[in-house]
Amino acid sequence: MGAIKFFADSTCDLPPAWIEKYDIGIVPLYVTFGDTNYRDGVDLQPPQLYQKVDETGRLPKTAAPSPADFMQAFAPFIEEGRQVLYISLSSELSSTYQNALIASEEFSEGQVTVFDSLNLSTGIGLQVMKAVRAAAEGKSVTEIVALLEAVRSRVETEFVIDSLDYLYKGGRCSGMQNLVGSLLRIRPVIKVTEGKMTPAYKVRGSREKALDQLLENAISRIPEMDRDLIFITHSLADADAVQLQKVLQAKTGAREVAVSNAGCVISSHCGAKTIGILYTKSLN
Structure with a gap:
């Protein structure tokens, strides 16, 4: 078990086997049809999504995880004494980043770091994997964030x-x-x-x-x-x-x-x- 617990959200689109292998926590966004909320990748998969769109003729709404969702996801690892580094969906596309920041303020300083990928899909996933590999080389959260800041625009x-x-x-x-x-x-x-x-x-x-x-x-x-x-x-x-x-x-x-x-x-x-x-x- 590493000292750093990495998190992304469901929009990072990393292969499930990689998420398991590298112990990456995933906080799902929400997909809403009518009055029913589905957790992306947990309660609903793309084939089901397309079937529902065909049936209704309408696209679902999508929503960010709440600050409470992030707090619930992060807390068990903070209690283990680990640091959390969450790499988020672009702040220009969603309130996901902002909600994670709100959640981070409920923990002691330095326990949770939130990094804005300024990207989507595996544009996030690429940054997550850079972070995972840097941690395997013994890099600290501060060093990993500096690396991500250099990579993000590239x-x-x-x-x-x-x-x-x-x-x-x-x-x-x-x-x-x-x-x-x-x-x-x-x-x-x-x-x-x-x-x-x-x-x-x-x-x-x-x-x-x-x-x-x-x-x-x-x-x-x-x-x-x-x-x-x-x-x-x-x-x-x-x-x-x-x-x-x-x-x-x-x-x-x-x-x-x-x-x-x-x-x-x-x-x-x-x-x-x-x-x-x-x-x-x-x-x-």
Whole structure:
């Protein structure tokens, strides 16, 4: 048992086996259909999410864990004498970070540290794994936070969204944009910039064309990549993810190119068959 207990939230999209192996605590966000709240990844999985959206024709609402949720999650480890380091979903996207800060104030100074990833999905997960590995090398919480501050702005997050339907249902594009985009087979590409989801560009044509562009963008940046860990993260796009994994592994020679599944919160904003490539730029 390490002196530091790492926490993330359910939007980090790390593979379950990794969460167990590295003893990472997960605080779930909430997904709400009507009057029913579901804990992301605990009470609801993406296939069930999509089924409910198809049945109702509406997207769920999503909500941050409460300060009480964080206090309940952190307390047992503080009682064991461990320090807690929580790496959160971007403060620009959710009140998750702020609620964790509120919770941290209920403990003695230095017992709980809250770090804003300014990212989402495995853009958070990459930072969590940097922290886990630094702790294994004997680094302190202060040293790990300094490392994360250096890494945070170097995380590259780029997703291809397969359909405009979920952006439309979520109020992020108009009915006319959805109709025209569907007719022209336009697929938006989303990046994370300064903690916010921003449209990077659009690909018109087949899904294969969009994936080729995503892959080409990543390959063009190989010289600046930290090739320790690269993620392919997706929502119900297993075959495409495996294919991207094979190509990136061959092209980059990375220590590991891992595939992970997007959880319900990420999926509810982007929709099925969304797929992304996430990595950090080298600090050297």
